[in-house]
Amino acid sequence: MKFIIHIFLLSLSLAAKAQPTDSLNYRAFCFYYNWYGNKATDKQLYHWSHPVMPQNDKDTTKKMFVGNGDIGADYYPKSGEYSSADSALIDRHLAQIAYAGIGVIAVTWLGEDDYTYKSVAPILNAAYHHRVKVCFQIEPVVRKTVLTTKAAIALLIDRFGNHPAFYRDQKTGRPIFFVYDSYMIPAIQWAQILTDTGSHTIRHTTHDADIIGLWVNKDDEQTFIDGGFDGMYTYFASSGFTYGSTPANWPNMQSWADKHNKLFIPSVGPGYNDNRIRPWNKSNTKPRRQGKYYDEMFAAAFQANLKMIGITSFNEWHEGTQIEPAIPFTFNEFRYESYAPLSPDYYLKRTKFWLSKFRPTCTK
Numbered sequence: 001m002k003f004i005i006h007i008f009l010l011s012l013s014l015a016a017k018a019q020p021t022d023s024l025n026y027r028a029f030c031f032y033y034n035w036y037g038n039k040a041t042d043k044q045l046y047h048w049s050h051p052v053m054p055q056n057d058k059d060t061t062k063k064m065f066v067g068n069g070d071i072g073a074d075y076y077p078k079s080g081e082y083s084s085a086d087s088a089l090i091d092r093h094l095a096q097i098a099y100a101g102i103g104v105i106a107v108t109w110l111g112e113d114d115y116t117y118k119s120v121a122p123i124l125n126a127a128y129h130h131r132v133k134v135c136f137q138i139e140p141v142v143r144k145t146v147l148t149t150k151a152a153i154a155l156l157i158d159r160f161g162n163h164p165a166f167y168r169d170q171k172t173g174r175p176i177f178f179v180y181d182s183y184m185i186p187a188i189q190w191a192q193i194l195t196d197t198g199s200h201t202i203r204h205t206t207h208d209a210d211i212i213g214l215w216v217n218k219d220d221e222q223t224f225i226d227g228g229f230d231g232m233y234t235y236f237a238s239s240g241f242t243y244g245s246t247p248a249n250w251p252n253m254q255s256w257a258d259k260h261n262k263l264f265i266p267s268v269g270p271g272y273n274d275n276r277i278r279p280w281n282k283s284n285t286k287p288r289r290q291g292k293y294y295d296e297m298f299a300a301a302f303q304a305n306l307k308m309i310g311i312t313s314f315n316e317w318h319e320g321t322q323i324e325p326a327i328p329f330t331f332n333e334f335r336y337e338s339y340a341p342l343s344p345d346y347y348l349k350r351t352k353f354w355l356s357k358f359r360p361t362c363t364k
Contacts, residue, residue: 024102025101028102028103028308028310028358029105031106031108031310034116035047035108035110036048036083037115038082038083040083041085042115045066045067048067049065050071051072052065065277070334072276072277073317073318073320074273074320074336074337075273075322075326076336077324077325078326079092079325085119090119090126093126094129094132096324099348100352101356102311102351102355103133105132105314106178107137108136109142109156121160124165128163128164132165133165133167134163135178136156136177137179137180138152145185146190147192147193149179150207153207156175175209176210176211178214182227183214183217187223187226188226190229194229210231211230212230212231212232212233212265214232214233214234214235215232215234215253217244220243220244230263231257232253233264233266234266234310236272237267237270237297238269238272238285239297244266250301253266254306265308265310266301266309267311267312268298268310268311270293270321270347270350271294272285308360309358323351325344325348
């Protein structure tokens with residue numbers, strides 16, 4: 001298998017030299033986190049200051065990373081402890097995203113009452129400037145019930161749906177929403193808003209959209225049919241963590257999606273490392289191996305004949321899945337990981353390489 005992947009990578013490398021491209025790929029969705037804050041812009045360190053997460057109800061661990069060099073991450077950003085609401089930072093991020101060939105970012109949606117809301121309009125404006133499209137990943141705090149999820153979808157479409165950077169499928173014109181941990185709500189309840197006959201349906205209304213649920217377990221298929229979902233995504237960048245995040249399963253998952261007229265958007269990632277905030281989760285750590293892990297995930301995606309792809313993530317620093325530039329950094333005696341000997345922007349360049357080769361035909 002490794003030999004096949006090696007030959008596959010070599011052939012793509014040669015093709016890249018012969019067929020350079022600078023276009024954005026609108027079949028690639030990269031998860032983008034707008035939840036960071038600093039004192040200069042937000043009067044508070046949001047997310048750079050972060051607790052160690054307990055493993056369970058019996059875990060009494062109480063430790064806090066306080067920021068200012070001591071952050072809740074195993075890597076340190078080249079841009080420092082930035083604010084997601086800083087217009088200059090937003091423009092720099094969107095320029096990097098466009099450089100990497102990413103056509104769509106899925107912005108974390110925590111609600112209009114959350115501090116992250118103020119960054120949404122500037123993100124859309126910067127995205128438009130850089131020809132990037134914006135969709136949203138609805139987080140658990142917002143999707144407590146199917147009706148609060150419906151309300152979030154309606155708000156986002158009503159408030160931002162006419163913005164030129166708001167994502168709509170190029171052929172169908174439909175918006176798209178990712179619903180994180182959708183499995184926490186039973187399919188019979190999702191059917192209330194996602195099926196034609198549901199008591200509170202969004203279908204055939206101004207709020208109709210492609211709603212993408214999280215595919216975790218092997219036997220989740222019926223949930224997506226009964227619940228009325230338009231597609232599935234896998235999100236997790238740690239291969240083997242779930243059935244859905246295991247690339248060996250993607251060919252069968254894609255075939256099932258095609259058979260049932262569903263979108264399938266599995267995620268590739270450069271690695272996984274959440275050791276600082278979840279020290280008990282080391283079994284899911286996936287070293288980057290100087291870019292080889294990222295290459296192998298992309299190669300597996302290509303071999304599965306995927307039609308759409310997710311990238312986890314641009315800047316989820318807590319879980320070490322970021323492709324945003326990182327630098328070597330030491331705080332007291334703790335030395336953060338870095339991409340060395342690779343350059344700080346290596347993963348932007350590598351994403352650009354892979355996405356220039358990812359040209360699938362339309363799906364649904």
